[in-house]
Amino acid sequence: MQCPKCNWQNPASHTHCFSCHAPLPAPAAPREPRAANVPVIPGIWPRLTASVVDAATMIAAMFAFSWAASLSYETLRGQPAPLPLSLAAGLIGLLLPALMDAWGSGSPGKRLFKQRVVARNGQSPGLLRSLWRHLLKFPLNLALPGVFHHIQQAIFGDRALHNWAAGTYVVSSQADPRRVQAALAQARPISGAGKFLLFTAGAVVLLLAGFVLAALTLGPRDADSPLAADVRRLDRVSQPVRMLAENHYRSTGKFAATLQALGVTRESLASSGFSDLELNPVNGVLRFTIAAPAGIDDTFPLAGKHLVYLPELRAERKGGGIRRWQCGSDDIAPNDRPYNCRHAAGAAAH
Numbered sequence: 310m311q312c313p314k315c316n317w318q319n320p321a322s323h324t325h326c327f328s329c330h331a332p333l334p335a336p337a338a339p340r341e342p343r344a345a346n347v348p349v350i351p352g353i354w355p356r357l358t359a360s361v362v363d364a365a366t367m368i369a370a371m372f373a374f375s376w377a378a379s380l381s382y383e384t385l386r387g388q389p390a391p392l393p394l395s396l397a398a399g400l401i402g403l404l405l406p407a408l409m410d411a412w413g414s415g416s417p418g419k420r421l422f423k424q425r426v427v428a429r430n431g432q433s434p435g436l437l438r439s440l441w442r443h444l445l446k447f448p449l450n451l452a453l454p455g456v457f458h459h460i461q462q463a464i465f466g467d468r469a470l471h472n473w474a475a476g477t478y479v480v481s482s483q484a485d486p487r488r489v490q491a492a493l494a495q496a497r498p499i500s501g502a503g504k505f506l507l508f509t510a511g512a513v514v515l516l517l518a519g520f521v522l523a524a525l526t527l528g529p530r531d532a533d534s535p536l537a538a539d540v541r542r543l544d545r546v547s548q549p550v551r552m553l554a555e556n557h558y559r560s561t562g563k564f565a566a567t568l569q570a571l572g573v574t575r576e577s578l579a580s581s582g583f584s585d586l587e588l589n590p591v592n593g594v595l596r597f598t599i600a601a602p603a604g605i606d607d608t609f610p611l612a613g614k615h616l617v618y619l620p621e622l623r624a625e626r627k628g629g630g631i632r633r634w635q636c637g638s639d640d641i642a643p644n645d646r647p648y649n650c651r652h653a654a655g656a657a658a659h
Contacts (some may be wrong), residue, residue, distance in 0.1 A: 310334075349484045349492040355422050356479055362418030363406040364447065370402030386653060389643050407443030411436040415482070425482045429496075431489050434477045442475035448517050468496070536645040539611055544636060544650055546581045547597055551618060554588075554595060555631045558620070564593035593620040593631075594654070614641050619654035 310319050310333055317328035325332055378398035382390035401408075406416035410426045411434060419425055426442070428434045434442065446469075472478060478496065480489050553572050557565045565571040565588055578586055584600035594617060601612035616638055623632040637654030638646060 347481050347483045347485075349480055349488050351422070351424055351479060351481055356424065359416075359418030359422045359424055360446075362421055363416045366417045367403060367406055367447070370405045371399040372402070374402040375399040388651070388653065391651065392648065404440060404443060407439045408436075410434065410443075411439035419479075419482075423482045424479055426477050427480055427489070427493075428477060429493055431480075431486060431493060434475065438475050438477060442471050442477050445471035445474055448513075534645045536610055536641075537647050540616070540638075540641065540645065540650060541647045543582055543597070543599060543611075543616060544647070547583070547595075547616060547618070550578075550581075550586065550597075551595065551634055554593065554620070558593065559630050564588070564590045564620075566590035594618065595634075611641065615639060616641075616650070617654045619652070 310321055310323065311317070312319060312326040312329065312331060312333060314331040315326060315329045317326055319327050319333060323333060375395045375398045379390040379395050382388075382394055406418070409416045410419065414420055415425045426434055426439065428438065433439075468478065478493055480492070550571070550573055554565060557563075557571060567588065568574065568586060571588065573586065575585075578584065578597075579600060582600055582602065583597045585598040587596040587598075588594075589596075597616040597618075599611045599614050599616065601609035616636065618634040618636055620631045621633050621635055623630050635652040635654045636646075636650035637652040638650070643651050
């Protein structure tokens with residue numbers, strides 16, 4: 310210890326300076342690390358507040374990602390973005406907190422309130438574990454607010470069902486790692502009632518997911534356009550002609566250039582609701598001209614419009630041939646077409 314009067318270096322056990330005999334200051338008591346005073350497992354209210362922040366972030370990200378994907382698609386392609394693209398972009402926003410827990414320093418709520426999600430070894434939970442935890446946590450708590458929280462707290466304690474099912478724990482990011490390991494080792498096991506609740510919760514999640522998918526896929530997507538039903542009908546009646554085109558390509562290895570080569574007559578086209586059919590022998594595009602139904606004449610909105618089909622070829626190693634047809638149009642508005650006929654095939658007709 311250095312003497313404050315003469316700067317002589319003294320042993321730590323001396324109370325007076327060896328050189329000038331001046332009294333030495335008492336050694337400072339060792340300070341307890343701050344991490345030792347931090348609870349390893351945060352209380353329910355800090356964790357609940359962090360979850361609220363995560364939920365707000367998740368909702369904002371869903372709308373932002375979906376809007377950005379739709380805007381980018383419309384800018385690049387010049388037509389409305391397909392529904393699966395918007396849903397996929399929104400799904401990334403939905404899973405954003407889970408992705409940040411798995412790959413980053415934690416979700417926004419966890420980072421704001423000095424928390425982190427860990428596995429039993431004290432490390433990051435990984436992608437699959439984090440996604441499973443996230444999908445159990447938010448749907449169940451949003452579907453049964455309050456009631457579900459009290460039920461799961463009575464069985465699982467502060468750890469909650471989603472953490473038990475995923476094998477994860479919410480701990481303080483400021484706690485001593487050794488204390489974290491000791492606390493995780495002492496976590497209480499879950500009873501048989503808890504396991505039963507887990508399976509019940511899984512069934513509820515699957516049920517809710519089924520309802521959401523059904524609402525998104527089976528809803529009245531074309532109710533705003535009465536013409537979409539007519540386009541859907543014409544799409545069905547054009548299928549025999551497309552099958553003839555497939556057979557011709559399979560047998561000759563080339564696309565048909567004329568109606569005669571295809572085996573189609575103008576009378577058969579007229580009976581199907583079309584007045585003409587253009588064939589492109591280079592790329593195989595079929596361009597149907599829609600005719601007005603008998604008795605309606607030119608007042609039919611789709612009269613003179615076109616349905617365009619672009620063939621998608623199968624790889625040679627898989628047998629070759631035409632795999633499917635991409636349906637579109639170069640003069641029918643996208644909103645007047647069913648979803649399966651909104652491909653940009655119309656550009657290939659020119």
